[in-house]
Amino acid sequence: MTPAELSRRIKAEALDLGFDLVGIARAEAVDEADLLAEWLSRGRHGTMRWMESWREKRVDPRLLVDGCRSVVSVGLLYFRPERDAPQPRGTKVARYAWGEDYHRVLKDKLHALLARGRALDPAFDGRAFTDSGPVMERWWAERAGLGWRGKNTLLLNQRLGSFLFLGELLVRAELDPDAAGVDHCGTCTRCIEACPTGAIVAPRELDARRCISYWTIEHRGELSPEEEESVGAWLFGCDICQDVCPWNRDAPETAEERFRPRAAAWPSSLDDLLTMSDEEFDARFGESAIERTRRGGLARNAATVAGNTGGGSMEALETATADADPIVAAAARHALARRERAAIPSRTAS
Ligand code: SF4
Ligand code: SF4
Structure with missing residues (x-):
């Protein structure tokens, strides 16, 4: 051939x-x-x-x-459109981890x-x-x-x-190469301007150390106070620099069934994420990209989001301050302090 x-x-x-x-x-x-x-x-x-x-x-x-x-x-x-998001209301998860x-x-x-x-x-x-x-x-x-x-x-x-x-x-086969892609960003800079943490330090250059996606997925330790606040409502990843891109405005929905959002895997509240056992985490997220953070990473992020948004109860955060994982416990303490400082009222439903 x-x-x-x-x-x-x-x-x-x-x-x-x-x-x-x-x-x-x-x-x-x-x-x-x-x-x-x-x-x-x-x-x-x-x-x-x-x-x-x-x-x-x-x-x-x-x-x-x-x-x-x-x-x-x-x-x-x-x-998939935002309405399909499977995670607890009031929180955010990057689309790539929905299915x-x-x-x-x-x-x-x-x-x-x-x-x-x-x-x-x-x-x-x-x-x-x-x-x-x-x-x-x-x-x-x-x-x-x-x-x-x-x-x-x-x-x-x-x-x-x-x-x-x-x-x-x-x-190893010899194939016919295609022509390389052509840049269509033009003068647009929306993604750079929209990034809340300045992580896109120059066109096509990311400083992962400033990126919410890196903090919530790859970084294993405690977050600094500034990083915790910048995380906002993101439990896992961040889609902001894609959501603002004009080339995504008319993005079609995926036809891949296996990327159907796994709503049943998610508990309905931040409280449940904060107090979840390792076994429950594995059962819920073992077949999803969320698995990468392990139970401790997701609980740390849940505490951080609870501190930023007022989601989840003060009681669950207090329980999490005694978590066996010291990073989760620290994130819960920081979250309680932020809520007390801001006098954020408790919302137990999300
Ligand atoms: S993923 Fe979020 S934090 Fe990271 S570069 Fe994009 S907008 Fe910035
Ligand atoms: S928002 Fe999209 S089109 Fe605009 S500069 Fe960023 S990647 Fe390019």
């Missing part, structure tokens, strides 16, 4: 498996190794030390898959695509990645023509917006 024919068939299979976008790039060294090194040297990845690992592999897929000649980049839409864990969904589809491709041509052999290895996913998605990297650092597509999960197949 010629590279052109195999490329056409692989793209058809990807769409048949439910991916919304698919493109192909030639496997070569990423031309932003210096930018990555500088970003890391400035410490903008915070405590995400894993980003320092596998530097050489991160900028060259041929070191991840011996004989790799092509990168197949895919995108899967996860957008089943995207790693599971994309890995299933990517492995199916690899198997179908291998059946077409044995050279279509390699490895699948989705936010799970040293692969610069957005660079490859742009290079494969899926869209462009916006000033908010995310991959944007003119038709679908930015609420997209990305994945890649690094394969």
Whole structure:
């Protein structure tokens, strides 16, 4: 089969498996190794030390898959409107965590695509990645023509917006590369202006240490008083720099059933999140991206949100000050102090 024919068939299979976008790039060294090194040297990845690992592999897929000649980049839409949000009223959760864990969904589809491709041509052999290895996913998605990297650092597509999960197949087959995506941000700076913490320090440059998403998901310790207040109502992640993007205004809803919001997994109140056991957390969130924070991280965030919004009861916060996890206990103490200072009345229902 010629590279052109195999490329056409692989793209058809990807769409048949439910991916919304698919493109192909030639496997070569990423031309932003210096930018990555500088970003890391400035410490903008915070405590995400894993980003320092596998530097050489991160900028060259041929070191991840011996004989790799092509990168197949895919995108899967996860957008759902705000009315579908599954978490307790008065709190916020980033859309990507509303449904089943995207790693599971994309890995299933990517492995199916690899198997179908291998059946077409044995050279279509390699490895699948989705936010799970040293692969610069957005660079490859742009290079494969899926869209462009916006000033908010995310991959944007003119038709679908930015609420997209990305994945890649690094394969040994020779395929026909697509033209790289073209920047359509223009003079817009809405995401930079809307970010409440100034985390987008320059177009396409994020300082994770200032980002609500990093604080509520990746950061394991206590938050500073300023960080706690900036978290606002966000229990997990933050969508502000996507919500304000004009390219998301007409984003279609995802057709992926496994991203259906898991309303039954969430308790109805912040009190329940504050006092949840490890076992209950695992039962509720074991199959969702929320699992990443572990019980302690979500309880810490729940305490922080309760302190900021007045959601949940003072009694639940007081109980949480005796939590076995000292980080949860500290967040609960801080929350009580903030509520007392602000004289925020207690709302037990949310
Ligand atoms: S996720 Fe939120 S805090 Fe982070 S850069 Fe975007 S708007 Fe700013
Ligand atoms: S808000 Fe504007 S600048 Fe930011 S990513 Fe969207 S189009 Fe680009």
